[in-house]
Amino acid sequence: MTLDELSEDIESAYSDFDSELSVSLDRETRNELAVLQTVLDPDDSDELVRRAIHMLFQTTVDTGSMDFHLRRGYDVTYDEYLSGMTFEEMTGAPQPPDNDGRRYQF
Template sequence: MSLDDLSAAMQDSYSEFDDDLTVSLDRETRNELAMLETALEPDETDELVRRAIHMLFQSSVETGSLDFHLRSGFDVTYDEYLSGMTFDEMTGADQYPTMDDERRYQF
């Protein structure tokens, strides 16, 4: 997989989301959501879900978990996705031909 594959997968996922996203909650999640809503008193429960997604995303970026999964699935990192270029493309490493070790030091 590549940077282009990741971009295509992101566009596909984004287009599948409607304005209203229905999520089923298990008992533990429902209990935790009720506690957060009671304690934080947001205007709407949706606000807590948005915050939770932001926190999970930020945590995944900071711990390197997102990069690990992106590297495993698409062979790119989040920084490469943001820049639109792979590290090799940024440094020019993909522009040079491979070295032939047998003839490397022959004149």
């Protein structure tokens, strides 16, 4: 897959969300949400869900998990997605040879 396919998939997923997203909760998640609601006292529980999504997203980016999954599924990194260009397009560098899977052999 490519950067263009990634952009199309993200736009498609974005348009699939309704203005209100209904999520069913299992018992454990409901309990954890109740604790967080009580302790953090936000205006509403939707705010906690928004915060949780932001935290999960940031953690996924910071730990490199986002790049791992993007590279595996679309052969791009998050930085490449943000810039709209692959590293090769940015630098003009040719693709490295495949080496028949012997990349780390001496």
